Amino acid sequence: MTSASNWASPPTRPPLIETLVSGVDRYNPSNVSILEDYLYHQIRSEEYDCLANLAILKLYQFNPDLYNPDVVINILIKALTSAPFPDFNLCVSLLDDRPAPPANQDEPDPLPALLPTLTALHNLLQQCRFPAFWALYRSDEVEGLRDNYTVECVGFEGAVRQVAVRAVKAAFTSIGSERLGTYLDLSGADLSAYVEKLGWTTNESGVVSIPPNPDNQIESTVVQENIQLPQLTKVITHAAQTSLPIVPAVN
Incomplete structure (x- = not known):
């Protein structure tokens, strides 16, 4: 499973991205295109860098004019396959509330319509309900997500299977x-x-x-504490010295 150090700084992260993510430049809006290009590199190469993707969402928070719904959806798709880690919820927590767009809008924001589906898929993975996940993912309801997004995410289904494999190995x-x-x-x-x-x-x-x-191995563990008598005497003495005096009840 991914260690905390690899999560914070994946070995596949380029030096330029390391500099952006680790310093104050992560809040510089002029760097958003670099981080977005890095996201699409992750999509094409099966790499994953949650911290860099979170930096994009934070820049969108600070600069709403930079918001790109396709980028957000791709970030959520990558985070989806990190289960059981909380990456998906971390990403969602940085999203502003966006109402569903009018039906007659020329280019509606696809995120409000897809977010409930992505959340449902995430919940099924978190609950290890893998057959239900695949049933929903293959359904007509998710056709738009499959045809427009996950089809471009190299190794997406393989990454989902790895989530299932981790659960099976543990149970x-x-x-x-x-x-x-x-x-x-x-x-x-x-x-x-x-x-x-x-x-x-x-x-x-x-x-x-x-x-x-x-x-997956059940092994009994015996916890034995070795307390010497002098140590126990010190504990009793300290307790006696610090205990409050007992006040007799007044009739």
Whole structure:
């Protein structure tokens, strides 16, 4: 899983972006185009830099005239696949309230219409309801999001599957291949190839074995405190000296 240091400063972040994000220049509106170009690099390369994307949203807050709805939607799509981390909620917290645009507007803002769908997808991932996520994602309701945005996000579905894989690794030592397929939206040869790529094994009964890891191994832990008698005496003495006197009740 992503460490805090990698989240704050991904190894793929270019030096120029590091300078912008780490200094006061992150609030300079003239740098917004550089950060937006970096976002589209993330879209094309399967890289991810939440802190740089948050800097874009903060610049939009300070400078509403810079607002670009397509950029915001792409930021939310990238944050969607960071579950179970709270990146999506961090991004949403920086969005201003935007009412739904009039139906007769030439170029309406797509964000108010898509934000509820993105939020619903995020909630399903956070709740590990993966079959429901794929059902919603494949539905006609989300066709606009798929055709106009996620299709451009290289590796989006693979990143969602990695969210499911992280959850399975943390909760299972073995799982039926059919059930796993519903989590990954894969079946048949595609599922077998994916499982093999993960280094997991499937037996003749169709049960997939998950290698041991710190999250799926139940181990009892014995906590033993070693307190010496002199230490205990000091504690009792200190308690006796600091305790309040008992005042007798007055009849």
